[in-house]
Amino acid sequence: xxxxxxxxxxxxxxxxxxxxxxxxxxxxxxxxxxxxxxxxxxxxxxxxxxxxxxxxxxxxxxxxxxxxxxxxxxxxxxxxxxxxxxxxxxxxxxxxxxxxxxxxxxxxxxx
Amino acid sequence: xxxxxxxxxxxxxxxxxxxxxxxxxxxxxxxxxxxxxxxxxxxxxxxxxxxxxxxxxxxxxxxxxxxxxxxxxxxxxxxxxxxxxxxxxxxxxxxxxxxxxxxxxxxxxxxx
Numbered sequence: 001x002x003x004x005x006x007x008x009x010x011x012x013x014x015x016x017x018x019x020x021x022x023x024x025x026x027x028x029x030x031x032x033x034x035x036x037x038x039x040x041x042x043x044x045x046x047x048x049x050x051x052x053x054x055x056x057x058x059x060x061x062x063x064x065x066x067x068x069x070x071x072x073x074x075x076x077x078x079x080x081x082x083x084x085x086x087x088x089x090x091x092x093x094x095x096x097x098x099x100x101x102x103x104x105x106x107x108x109x110x111x
Numbered sequence: 112x113x114x115x116x117x118x119x120x121x122x123x124x125x126x127x128x129x130x131x132x133x134x135x136x137x138x139x140x141x142x143x144x145x146x147x148x149x150x151x152x153x154x155x156x157x158x159x160x161x162x163x164x165x166x167x168x169x170x171x172x173x174x175x176x177x178x179x180x181x182x183x184x185x186x187x188x189x190x191x192x193x194x195x196x197x198x199x200x201x202x203x204x205x206x207x208x209x210x211x212x213x214x215x216x217x218x219x220x221x222x223x
Binding site: 008034036042043044045046049089091093095097098099100101102103104 | 166
């Protein structure tokens with residue numbers, strides 16, 4: 001859903017550990033989901049997407065899980081690296097409509 | 112294939128002036144979205160346009176803000192009579208009909 005001006009949730013992990021970032025989406029009719037990474041001073045960068053007819057999709061070091069029953073999306077990052085430090089947003093979409101963004105989670109990787 | 116291009120990257124305006132933010136979508140993309148972001152906050156939807164049409168402007172303030180995406184040329188987000196509260200980063204994204212929306216690097220507007 002839309003950001004309402006709250007401070008970003010934060011997650012700190014040790015370098016080399018796995019990270020799990022969670023997102024609750026709002027619309028049960030949403031059929032397409034994207035995870036974005038945003039580094040300071042830059043625009044959001046596409047990481048991975050998933051359509052509602054799937055419940056899991058893997059990329060390079062990243063996995064997205066979709067649970068439509070509870071309207072929950074997660075991003076798993078394997079062997080987290082310092083370069084993974086950023087804010088991560090999930091976005092939901094209904095075909096032909098705008099993308100709705102979650103509040104975001106700030107990930108800090110501790111060397 | 113260049114990505115989404117936004118200009119200017121930084122824009123300073125005095126209160127009461129007009130701000131024009133430009134967005135050139137990725138080649139072949141006919142859908143453009145504008146978002147606003149305050150520091151340490153998420154992306155707030157403003158407007159969704161297709162060529163020559165506004166599809167959804169539910170996130171646009173009723174006054175002073177307008178957007179267009181002409182048949183030729185970039186999409187423009189226009190803010191008239193800017194106030195300090197308009198200071199923010201404005202991001203544009205483009206997509207095909209349904210697919211990944213790719214973002215530009217944003218325009219950081221500062222109103223002094």
